Amino acid sequence: MTATDAREAGATTAPGTAPVARAGGAGLLDAVRQRLAASGAEPTPARVAAALRAQGRLLGDAEVLGAAEELRCELTGAGPLEPLLADPDVTDVLVSAPDRVWVDRGAGLERAPVVFADAAAVRRLAQRLAAVAGRRLDDARPWVDARLPDGTRMHAVLPPVAVGSTCLSLRVMRPRAFTLEELTAAGTVPPGGDRILRALIDARVSYLVSGGTGTGKTTLLAALLGLVGERERIVLAEDSAELRPDHPHVVRLxxxxxxxxxxxxxxxxxxxxxxxxxxxxxxxxGEVRGGE
Known part of the structure; x- marks a missing residue:
């Protein structure tokens, strides 16, 4: 963590975190952040406690742990979006303005009770996440499509290409692949469709999975690859690594x-x-867009 990281973290906080910053004032959190930034230390509970003691404040264990989590979300996590990404039902988190954050829990988009301080805070978060993914996001390169270390797919567009505010899209990649039986039971695959798909895999024919954004192309393809025989070698060539088939022999590029x-x-x-x-x-x- 650097001083630049601390400045770029802004003043946004995640709802539901412990009230240490609110109880002690924004100045307390800023002072702890600056102290950790100056030392280059990660915001572990022990270091946060030491930084808090240096400020002459007496806080309980719960408040110290809350401060550590709040700092982690701001400086190394997804800031106020962290609770949404941690929700196991959330598949997408979309930010179109500081006060317009949406989530998808499988039943369409719904408004999330998350508000950024301003448009600059959204931009700082997008740029920090891009840097974590090893990508550049600035006025010279105003958009980025990247995969974060935890597998989350990130896309961001900066103004003026995005009118008004930075647009940030995060797609959460769950570690477990669904089976074809589960997709059939959920209604994703129509009745009888599973037999056709199994026959397609058994016949070893070439096939194309096509559909709109968020319609389940990756989910279906991962389920189909789970039907491939264990003695077969699967090689994945992806623009952004998303497929996680349940198969013992997968090579990912x-x-x-x-x-x-x-x-x-x-x-x-x-x-x-x-x-x-x-x-x-x-x-x-995946995904085929040109000469591949």
């Missing part, structure tokens, strides 16, 4: 954008060429 010097680009077409030399029984390309 992920494309890479160029660095700030314009070098190091690895395209999906490059991955397909390499995958063909890796003895795949099944080669999966």
């Amino acid at each position: 992920e494309a890479r954008p160029p660095n700030q010097e314009g070098a190091g680009l690895v395209t999906l077409r490059d991955l397909v060429r390499q995958a063909l030399r890796m003895r795949p029984d099944r080669l999966v390309v």
